[in-house]
Amino acid sequence: MGAGMNLAQRFMAAFEGFSAAHGQTQISEERRAGKQKAKSFIVRQPLTLELIEGHLAGAKGVGSIPIKENNKCSFGALDIDQYPLDLAAIDKRLRDNDIPAVVCRSKSGGAHIFFFFTEEIGAGEFRDKAGEISAFLGYGGCEVFPKQEQLLVERGDVGNFINLPYFDSEQTMRYAIKEDGDEAEIEEFLELVEARRCTPDAFVTLSLGRSLDEFMEYPPCMQSLFSVGVPEGTRNIVMFGTCVACKKEQPENWKGRLEEINMSHVQPPLPASEMVIIQTQHEKKEYGFPCQQEPFKSRCNKTLCKTKQFGIGGGSASADITGLCVVKSEPPVWFCDVDGKRVELITEELQTPQKFQKACMEQIHQMPPLMKLGDWQAMVTMLMSDMSEIEVPExxxxxxxxxxxxxxxxxxxxxxxxxxxxxxxxxxxxxxxxxxxxxxxxxxxxxxxxxxxxxxxxxxxxxxxxxxxxxxxxxxxxxxxxxxxxxxxxxxxAFSSEVEAPDIDIQGEDIPF
Known part of the structure; x- marks a missing residue:
């Protein structure tokens, strides 16, 4: 790809996405949690070469919507909003594990990890594997683009966009990382894109760490930990969480199974006295997984975990609700992603947990557990602070x-x-x-x-x-x-009702009827 194309054309081809809309972001000086506050909105016009040229020249920043109308994508991304980040270290870890990706600095100083494909990949397939990669890297729970597996195009849905790198390319702060850790010029970035493209099959079959078949039905965070090694200082909490899975796997012999894992996969093993304390705690009470504690939290892949026999299970955990968009019609129409599935809402359904649950049951045949009203309001407020607005005709x-x-x-x-x-x-x-x-x-x-x-x-x-x-x-x-x-x-x-007829220049001789 790229023969006979200039830089802007090659850049545009790399980020080919939804054909009928693109994103723009207005950035303010105010910051929230280390990140510049911004208003994101979607313009129902194609991402044109002229817009790309303006982006690269620093005139107006734009974003691309990875998911296409056919629910496939030619590129995808992980959006890591943690500060500060060692971008060179992330790039090295990806390369050391043969994961084909290009790491770019985001506008707020985080990381956008882009994946490019030789042919279209299903959005659902990409999201599943990208979630595994984010957990493997220790950034589980980061945003995955595309944010949804399927668009409701016939209802006005267009998905979510990700801001593109190389805004104001000659003095950009949104640069890619080269193998030596230096900033890549835009030409070098495009060379990285071509060098690291892969087929969809190669992507979904990527091997992440050591393959440990005995943990295939365990939560993804534990698979990641035992495949690469339990971090120093975390043995107690890791074995405490692992005990929950052991009780699911072997209810009659969970103590023996926990001791076996401790001796085989924890180096050095946790002392027997501390193992006894953990076992005694679990004898007295049924605990859930400590998902919000490290090192589990940064390796979490909730969607995949729900599919695992000894994971959190489909009915016991809250749904993963992301990707809120609002169509600025009157009344407004809302879209969000529930475990990667797109749901259309009216304002009352977004406002009320029970009505949201009903909408999910009717549209995606899924019944998310009800949240307390205060928790629900806090979550919706957070989603609205980062939502995309979709402009509509007057x-x-x-x-x-x-x-x-x-x-x-x-x-x-x-x-x-x-x-x-x-x-x-x-x-x-x-x-x-x-x-x-x-x-x-x-x-x-x-x-x-x-x-x-x-x-x-x-x-x-x-x-x-x-x-x-x-x-x-x-x-x-x-x-x-x-x-x-x-x-x-x-x-x-008065409304004008006059229609101006264009002058008609009749040349030649009159033709009689």
Missing amino acids: ELTYKGQFMDFLEEFCTGRVQAASPEELALGKPWTEDGLTYFRIESLIKYLRNNRFDTYSRGQIQERLKEMNPDGNASGQKKFKGSDGQWKNIRVWHIP
Whole structure:
């Protein structure tokens, strides 16, 4: 790939994604948890070469949506938001384990680990393996792009985007890491992309650490720990957590199984006295996995763990809810990912745990455990702080719908033949203004089932349409009886109904009929 293409074209080809939309991010100076706060929004326009050139020149940063309309992707990424990070060390570990990836610095100083493919890979396949890789690296729980396995394109869904590297490429802070640990120029980055592309089959069959068949049904975090070695200073908590899995695997001989693992896979083994303490604790009480404690937390792959016979199990753990997007229609439509599956929501379903659970049951045939209301509100607040906004045409907003009905009312078939007919509820247009009684407009809106705006909101919309903000007054006219009359009316600039016909240049001789 790349023959005959310039840098921008090659860069664009590397990040080919959803064809009908792209992302943009507005960055503020304010920071949250070490990361610059930003507003992310999705523009329903293709990611064009012109936009890519502007990105590389530092004019406007853009992002690509990895998942395509066919639910496949040509690239994917891990987004690690931990600070500070040793990017060169991450790159070296990937290379030492023959994991084909390109490590880039993110805009906030974290890491974007990109994977590029010779042909499209299913989004679900990519997410499964990328989750394993993140746990293997010790960054379990980091964001995986694409964030979903399937898009609801027919409902207006477009997925989530990831910001692209090499913004303002000549002096960028979003650079790739070369093998010597130095920053890569954009040409060198594109060479890394080509050198580290792999086939989907090679990616999904990557071997991570030593293969230990005896732990195939254990939680992924334990598989990772026992394949690469238990970190120093963590033997007690590792064996405590492993005991939970042993009791699932061998309920009648869990003590013996735990001792066997301690002697075979922990170096040096935990002393017998400390093993007895752990066993005594588990005799007195049924414990769950210490998933939120290290070294388990950084190696967590919750989605995969639910599929393991001796893992957390499908019914006992909370769902992994990520990737919140809002379509800025009125009313808004929300999308989120539940264990990688896309769910469409109305505001009330996002606000209420029970209604969210019902939406999941109906759409993805999954019943996430209910959370306490306070915990749910905290989680949704966190998701909203980092959500993507999907812009929509004005006609999908309440204001756009109101304007459409207003134009129909003012220009439709029922027009006043004289100002006197204003009293009959008909609009009258003269001198560039259309006059009407507001009661007549409200009745028209209600007859067309537009009851979203109150009378006060309708008045404000009408005022906004007039340059001086004055939209009401008295209309004086002479009636058919010759008497002058006044009627209270509202007015707006007249809608243009003229259609300009292009000039037609007819050349040659006239052709008779």
